Amino acid sequence: MEYKRSSALFVEAQKVIPGGVNSPVRAFKGVGGTPIFIKEAKGAYLSDEDGNQFIDYINSWGPMILGHAYEPVVNAVIEKTKKGTSFGTPTALETEIAQLAVSMVPNIDMIRFVNSGTEACMSAIRLARGYTKRDKIVKFSGCYHGHSDSFLIAAGSGLSTFGVPNSPGVTQGTAKDTLLAQYNDADNVRDLFEANKDEIAAVIIEPVAGNMGCIPPKDGFLEALRQICTENKALLIFDEVMTGFRLAKGGAQEVFGIKADIVCFGKVIGGGLPVGAFAAREEIMSHLAPLGPVYQAGTLSGNPLAMAAGYEMLKALNNDLEIYTRLEEKTAYLEKGIKEVLKGKVPFTINRLGSMISVFFAENPVYDFETAKAADNPYFKTFFHSLLNHGVYIAPSSYETWFLTDALTYEDLDKTIEAIAKVEF
Structure with a gap:
């Protein structure tokens, strides 16, 4: 060629x-x-x-x-564009897609829409820290959760492609609050909790890794993470930006039967337009502004074009399991x-x-x-x-x-x- x-x-x-x-x-x-x-x-x-x-x-x-x-998504975006691309105000469609997403995914009561998977994961970490009143997080070598500073520590995907384990511009103060674990090694995670008693707010993981190639979890690994987090009063965050609505309508939580505390979405939920979301039980989401003190905002969050595309996509998946x-x-x-x-x-x-x-x-x-x-x-x-x-x-x-x-x-x-x-x- x-x-x-x-x-x-x-x-x-x-x-x-x-x-x-x-x-x-x-x-x-x-x-x-x-x-x-x-x-x-x-x-x-x-x-x-x-x-x-x-x-x-x-x-x-x-x-x-x-x-x-995909024609229904394209048509929905065209029709919505004719009525305006962004208002910076609430719209009925945001509630409709939120209700649909909550009905499809287990163990979530409320969802907040953002503009990318990066933003979803970044916001989930802030929410976890605010909820637990702890600073440290555990992430896994090779897992990529977007380009927020907290995540650019031994990340996979593009950083690995370039052979750069850490990005210049990430401060030492930020890096010290990110603890690295080995994927599929629950004992390694237990050791980190033992060494950082009552300091870890959350464990964030791609339940099926996609940023170091496709790497499924070993039998019992996700179950062990759930137990470790519960025992240590830390939150388990599933980054389902890739797996959400792709592996099943309820994502990895449904496939593996594991209840995460916070779930991050992107990719499929926007039907190809820039969108992300994070979701959890009401007791956790109620800490988010304007209900609670943990601040997160975005002018284009829930914009009508992304919501129109996402609603048609999720509806199609929900109607054709x-x-x-x-x-x-x-x-x-x-x-x-x-x-x-x-x-x-x-x-x-x-x-x-x-x-x-x-x-x-x-x-x-x-x-x-x-x-x-x-x-x-x-x-x-x-x-x-x-x-x-x-x-x-x-x-x-x-x-x-x-x-x-x-x-x-x-x-x-x-x-x-x-x-x-x-x-x-």
């Missing part, structure tokens, strides 16, 4: 945008080469500025669970096909849960950040560019999960498997 137009656009972009991109992982630094510029998308396909078409496994990093340009079965079956089909064509060619292991899947080029199982780093190697770079040249677009980083969409057909999956079979390592 040729990428002349994309290459020219990237040159121009670098003159006025740092690195030529507005989010670092898009720059292809982790895989080399020049990023492609997308012109439009429909269903399971992307089309770039050079006229190339790709089967899409990024899906805007997760939200396009029903495919790009078979989508989760279809996605599970398609992802299992893809996993089986990949294993068949890669067997004997190169060391690999595949992690999958629901419609999230990752191919790691490592001989050993991948279950935490350290084992994920072993799979960041030249095999992945070869794999990525070969797939791109055969019309399959996966994330340009070994630290990102693939997301499947219901718009994918089995013909698309077969084409993907055929493209993988053609990779020459």
Whole structure:
């Protein structure tokens, strides 16, 4: 494939945008080469500025669970735009989508909408600290919860792609209140609580990691975190920005039967528009302004366009729960096909849960950040560019999960498997 137009656009972009991109992982630094510029998308396909078409496994990093340009969402946004894009006042639609979300997700009574997953996680941490009157939090190496200062300590995703475990600009004072644990290691978390008695406000985790590739929790791990938090009167925060409304209508809480104290959402809930949310039981949410002293605000929070898109998306998922079965079956089909064509060619292991899947080029199982780093190697770079040249677009980083969409057909999956079979390592 040729990428002349994309290459020219990237040159121009670098003159006025740092690195030529507005989010670092898009720059292809982790895989080399020049990023492609997308012109439009429909269903399971992307089309770039050079006229190339790709089967899409990024899906805007997760939200396009029903495919790009899903007609009910598009129509809802168009109609709402005609009536104004933002008012900075309450609207009836905010209550309607809040009622729908609360009805779909277990263990939440109230929800506050914000503008991104980063903002949701940042606000959840502030709420947890205000509620417990403690300062420290526990996060896991390789988990990414957005670019708020508290989270840029051994984060996954883009930071790992660039090999930068900590970002300049994060103060030592902020860093000292973030305690690092190893994913899938409950004993490590217990040790942190023992060493920081009555100081930890919350544990925040991606219940299924997606920012060091797809890494599911080991059996008993999430249950252990729930017990540890309960025993120490700390809050358990599930960052379901990726998993919320994707793994099931009730997200990871439903899948694993674990009750989190605060849940963060993004991605799917906005139908592709910028939106996030955090939710909890009433006793916790009542500490949030204007009911309580913990302040959080946003002029564009709950804006009518994002609410219109999110409402149509959640309504569609709530009315068609078979989508989760279809996605599970398609992802299992893809996993089986990949294993068949890669067997004997190169060391690999595949992690999958629901419609999230990752191919790691490592001989050993991948279950935490350290084992994920072993799979960041030249095999992945070869794999990525070969797939791109055969019309399959996966994330340009070994630290990102693939997301499947219901718009994918089995013909698309077969084409993907055929493209993988053609990779020459």
